[in-house]
Amino acid sequence: MIHIGVNLTSQYQIYNFLSASSCFTNFSSSDKRIVFIKDYWNKNTISNEWLDKIKKKFNVEFIFEPIESRIGNFIKYDDGVVYYSVNSMYKKGIILNKNKKFVIVDDGIGSYTGFSQKIKGIIREKGYLKLLRWLLVSLVDKFFCRLFKVQRFALYDQELSLNADFLEQWYFNDAILFNGVKVNDKKKKIIFCSQPLYELGLISREDFFLMFNHIKEFYESNGFIFLVKKHPVESDDKYLGCNSVLSCDILEHIAFQQGVETVIGFNSTSLININALYGINSVYINSSIYNSMSILSPRQKKMFDMYCNEFYIKV
Numbered sequence: 001m002i003h004i005g006v007n008l009t010s011q012y013q014i015y016n017f018l019s020a021s022s023c024f025t026n027f028s029s030s031d032k033r034i035v036f037i038k039d040y041w042n043k044n045t046i047s048n049e050w051l052d053k054i055k056k057k058f059n060v061e062f063i064f065e066p067i068e069s070r071i072g073n074f075i076k077y078d079d080g081v082v083y084y085s086v087n088s089m090y091k092k093g094i095i096l097n098k099n100k101k102f103v104i105v106d107d108g109i110g111s112y113t114g115f116s117q118k119i120k121g122i123i124r125e126k127g128y129l130k131l132l133r134w135l136l137v138s139l140v141d142k143f144f145c146r147l148f149k150v151q152r153f154a155l156y157d158q159e160l161s162l163n164a165d166f167l168e169q170w171y172f173n174d175a176i177l178f179n180g181v182k183v184n185d186k187k188k189k190i191i192f193c194s195q196p197l198y199e200l201g202l203i204s205r206e207d208f209f210l211m212f213n214h215i216k217e218f219y220e221s222n223g224f225i226f227l228v229k230k231h232p233v234e235s236d237d238k239y240l241g242c243n244s245v246l247s248c249d250i251l252e253h254i255a256f257q258q259g260v261e262t263v264i265g266f267n268s269t270s271l272i273n274i275n276a277l278y279g280i281n282s283v284y285i286n287s288s289i290y291n292s293m294s295i296l297s298p299r300q301k302k303m304f305d306m307y308c309n310e311f312y313i314k315v
Contacts, residue, residue: 001079002082006090034062190264210315
């Protein structure tokens with residue numbers, strides 16, 4: 001059997017693909033895993049160092065091309081094909097193979113977006129033409145998902161409790177990836193999980209750094225080593241003079257492996273995941289000048305209330 005990750009854009013998506021491919025089938029050493037990587041914000045945001053590590057540990061082939069460029073290779077694959085995609089099923093696979101399955105993998109907080117929030121986000125980031133296309137695709141996707149009984153692989157269930165199958169596979173892969181080794185130097189460390197808020201026009205640059213400096217000064221004055229994990233699409237010079245996290249791993253693994261005490265940010269997926277997966281203290285930032293929960297659906301807000309604490313800045 002061959003397992004194909006379709007146009008994945010992040011390390012988190014790829015790690016979920018690895019777990020899902022083991023969970024939904026009787027994965028064997030003869031099975032193949034292939035991931036087609038798609039650009040995010042018009043560039044590849046996935047560390048080559050991380051991809052090399054995953055390739056060696058899990059025997060995955062990574063292809064930096066659209067899946068359509070190679071799809072002819074899988075049309076007559078008699079042993080079966082499983083397509084793994086994010087948010088919607090890979091509908092082109094319907095006509096390509098007789099023996100096929102479809103799985104939708106978790107994309108983090110975006111997978112739990114409410115309908116109105118999705119519309120607002122698409123208009124904000126892509127415009128009205130993309131919105132019309134998305135509405136049409138969504139209707140078609142719902143029809144085919146029911147027709148082909150598409151399975152979903154997510155960390156949280158409908159009640160936002162943790163999915164036991166997801167946890168089992170995640171921890172199993174962790175054991176392979178890190179060989180049970182954990183570094184803990186017993187220093188009080190906090191990681192600021194950055195997001196491109198002013199780059200998206202959600203806040204001014206001045207207000208963003210007003211909040212950032214307030215947070216940094218507060219934790220450093222309380223004896224923490226303050227580290228910054230830059231978002232993949234942010235410029236390299238955004239946090240000049242700050243201590244940055246240099247590891248190529250996803251933030252969930254960095255926080256756990258390095259014994260980080262607290263992770264803080266605005267509305268990043270990593271905040272809820274870090275607490276849900278490893279019990280590490282997670283904090284989301286709210287402020288009188290920026291409400292980080294305002295762009296989230298009620299369901300997403302509930303996730304942050306369940307797995308994170310609030311840090312409110314009154315400016």
